[in-house]
Amino acid sequence: FSPTSHIKRQIVPLPSFSLKHNVNRITLIMPKTIDQEKAKLVITDWAKVKKLKDYQEVAGKLLFQNLFQKCPEAKPLFGFPMSMDPQSATLLRSARFAKHAKFLVDMVDKTVLMIGEGQKSTEGLTTTLHELGRKHVAYGVDPKYFPFMTASLLDMLKETTGSPNETAWQDVFDFLIENMESGHRRIAKDVTAKKDKVRCIAVWSKLRTVKKYKEQGGVILFQNLFEACPQVKVLFGFPIDVDPRSDELLKSKRFALHASFLLEMVEKTVQMLGDDNETLTKNLTELGQKHVSFGVTPNYFPYMTDAIIVMLKSMLGNEFTDEDKQAFENVMAVLIADMVRGQRNIDKGLAAAKKFVVVESWKKLTKIPDYQEKGGILLFQNVFDQCPESKLLFGFPETIDPFSDKLLQNKRFLQHANFLLSMIGKTVSMLGEDDQKLTQDLLDLGKKHVTYGVKAEYFPFMTKAIILMMKEMLGGEFTSADKKAWEDIMSVLIADMVKGQRSLDIGLAAANKNITNKNWSQLADIEDYDEVCGLVVFEKLFTECPEALPLFGFSPSTKVEEIKDSKRLLVHASFIIEMVEKALSMLGRDDKELAKFMEDLGRRHILYEVKPEYMVFMQASILHMLKTQLEENKTPLSAEDEEAWHVVLSSLVANMTRVQREIEMKKLAETMAV
Numbered sequence: 001f002s003p004t005s006h007i008k009r010q011i012v013p014l015p016s017f018s019l020k021h022n023v024n025r026i027t028l029i030m031p032k033t034i035d036q037e038k039a040k041l042v043i044t045d046w047a048k049v050k051k052l053k054d055y056q057e058v059a060g061k062l063l064f065q066n067l068f069q070k071c072p073e074a075k076p077l078f079g080f081p082m083s084m085d086p087q088s089a090t091l092l093r094s095a096r097f098a099k100h101a102k103f104l105v106d107m108v109d110k111t112v113l114m115i116g117e118g119q120k121s122t123e124g125l126t127t128t129l130h131e132l133g134r135k136h137v138a139y140g141v142d143p144k145y146f147p148f149m150t151a152s153l154l155d156m157l158k159e160t161t162g163s164p165n166e167t168a169w170q171d172v173f174d175f176l177i178e179n180m181e182s183g184h185r186r187i188a189k190d191v192t193a194k195k196d197k198v199r200c201i202a203v204w205s206k207l208r209t210v211k212k213y214k215e216q217g218g219v220i221l222f223q224n225l226f227e228a229c230p231q232v233k234v235l236f237g238f239p240i241d242v243d244p245r246s247d248e249l250l251k252s253k254r255f256a257l258h259a260s261f262l263l264e265m266v267e268k269t270v271q272m273l274g275d276d277n278e279t280l281t282k283n284l285t286e287l288g289q290k291h292v293s294f295g296v297t298p299n300y301f302p303y304m305t306d307a308i309i310v311m312l313k314s315m316l317g318n319e320f321t322d323e324d325k326q327a328f329e330n331v332m333a334v335l336i337a338d339m340v341r342g343q344r345n346i347d348k349g350l351a352a353a354k355k356f357v358v359v360e361s362w363k364k365l366t367k368i369p370d371y372q373e374k375g376g377i378l379l380f381q382n383v384f385d386q387c388p389e390s391k392l393l394f395g396f397p398e399t400i401d402p403f404s405d406k407l408l409q410n411k412r413f414l415q416h417a418n419f420l421l422s423m424i425g426k427t428v429s430m431l432g433e434d435d436q437k438l439t440q441d442l443l444d445l446g447k448k449h450v451t452y453g454v455k456a457e458y459f460p461f462m463t464k465a466i467i468l469m470m471k472e473m474l475g476g477e478f479t480s481a482d483k484k485a486w487e488d489i490m491s492v493l494i495a496d497m498v499k500g501q502r503s504l505d506i507g508l509a510a511a512n513k514n515i516t517n518k519n520w521s522q523l524a525d526i527e528d529y530d531e532v533c534g535l536v537v538f539e540k541l542f543t544e545c546p547e548a549l550p551l552f553g554f555s556p557s558t559k560v561e562e563i564k565d566s567k568r569l570l571v572h573a574s575f576i577i578e579m580v581e582k583a584l585s586m587l588g589r590d591d592k593e594l595a596k597f598m599e600d601l602g603r604r605h606i607l608y609e610v611k612p613e614y615m616v617f618m619q620a621s622i623l624h625m626l627k628t629q630l631e632e633n634k635t636p637l638s639a640e641d642e643e644a645w646h647v648v649l650s651s652l653v654a655n656m657t658r659v660q661r662e663i664e665m666k667k668l669a670e671t672m673a674v
């Protein structure tokens with residue numbers, strides 16, 4: 001971003017604060033540089049803090065308590081209600097509070113380190129502070145909060161070390177704040193010049209004249225992104241150790257699709273760089289929210305800026321000038337701020353204040369007689385009305401009128417209605433302090449919905465349907481504030497469910513193929529491994545799920561020991577290993593081909609009367625076989641290996657069971673239509 005390193009002396013009005021809390025308003029003269037002697041005093045003070053046992057947790061909690069006491073407006077920025085007492089046991093027990101506390105002290109650690117490194121030259125420190133200021137725009141931080149952090153830090157130092165060098169800390173933080181405010185102002189006021197936007201549009205117009213620019217540009221963009229930030233490979237379904245320049249990647253159909261799609265998204269954004277900043281901001285905020293469900297974190301975005309610039313330079317050569325580069329850096333800073341703001345909206349959606357509003361409105365609903373059935377019916381009617389294709393997921397014909405007596409008098413419909421509302425009630429009851437458990441439950445729920453054929457694009461219809469149901473049931477008691485709280489909370493819940501769904505995507509599962517290939521080759525070292533390993537799978541399956549015995553021609557009362565030598569079982573044992581081996585060989589080669597293979601396998605299992613729920617036992621039995629056999633082979637599964645297998649097997653089974661359930665629901669729908 002190349003900010004200037006020469007900071008002008010300014011008089012800056014600050015909010016009411018002082019270390020003695022007896023000054024109504026003050027002004028400060030900001031220093032151009034950090035005094036070396038004062039920097040040394042700050043470093044010495046911080047070294048004392050670091051000697052404390054668990055200093056990050058201890059200092060962090062004190063720092064936050066002081067900050068929340070002096071500046072209550074800062075609480076919502078970290079997901080806490082304004083009414084939260086900074087000294088309360090509820091706050092101190094919160095896992096989110098402890099996480100923020102440690103993170104903030106870690107930031108102070110890094111800042112003090114930079115101060116030490118910047119004693120000879122503050123240019124690098126200035127640049128970093130400008131960037132930090134820009135980031136704080138996306139966090140919703142107002143510059144007026146910065147001085148409260150100085151005062152809170154000094155109070156924490158007094159409580160932990162006794163007598164900090166107050167003047168030194170104040171002068172150093174004056175320098176830090178001025179530079180952060182400088183970066184903050186650039187984004188907050190959208191001072192990115194119109195000429196920068198015009199220049200970006202002109203550059204992109206040049207790019208479009210290049211033959212196959214989307215395919216070539218997308219490949220170059222991804223290669224540079226993967227090289228700069230290897231962690232993102234997994235987000236697109238590629239192993240983290242895959243070479244971005246390898247034929248394996250370049251010949252992948254999924255890579256080609258992602259490449260073209262990503263460049264198309266960048267192009268659409270560039271084309272929106274006009275005078276309608278409001279629409280652009282709205283779209284970017286929503287895009288940021290979507291990226292949460294893709295597992296994208298804010299720290300990945302700057303790598304995208306760099307990758308775009310490298311791609312443009314590579315494609316346009318000397319036609320891409322230094323001025324063009326600067327324009328893209330300036331514009332991307334603004335765009336990223338909006339996307340990160342969108343992501344943080346999701347994060348803050350679980351703020352206690354919003355959870356309280358949702359819980360209270362649900363309590364009002366539960367006081368209505370027969371609320372589960374009445375609310376469930378309204379909910380389904382609204383979902384079916386907005387999204388007709390969702391009817392098939394519940395076994396109803398797509399042509400059925402959501403408001404018809406035929407549907408309303410159907411017992412299965414009423415059961416679904418009651419069940420769905422009870423599930424929403426359970427989710428609402430979980431909106432407590434344990435966000436981590438709720439998140440895990442939602443990830444698991446998202447995975448289950450894959451097997452039901454629920455697509456990610458259906459979820460927003462559920463949000464609208466819930467709000468319409470609440471409004472109709474509660475009338476004037478359901479306020480606009482209630483509606484906003486439900487929208488924000490639902491965006492969080494949906495993000496986690498979609499993330500759970502995406503974890504079962506065959507393309508993403510393929511990112512683990514190196515691990516699965518390694519383990520499977522180790523299994524192949526076992527003599528007659530197909531029969532041996534297959535028998536272990538079936539022994540576990542029949543032990544955990546005896547109902548499966550008749551499917552293979554055995555009596556339900558048959559003991560596993562009695563059929564170990566059965567030729568029929570040996571045939572089945574070899575077959576199951578052959579099918580797993582075939583599926584693994586297709587991982588990462590062609591996602592559509594593998595998905596079709598698993599779907600066909602699911603259809604065949606319907607003919608064998610295999611229920612979808614049996615497949616869960618089969619998945620667990622295969623994993624059990626891998627663990628026991630590789631342990632005996634002295635090549636045990638690591639925790640990473642086991643997680644990789646869990647992802648791959650879950651993905652394969654999900655594709656089988658989804659088709660099975662779809663066929664089952666279609667039959668029900670056809671029967672009802674008749």
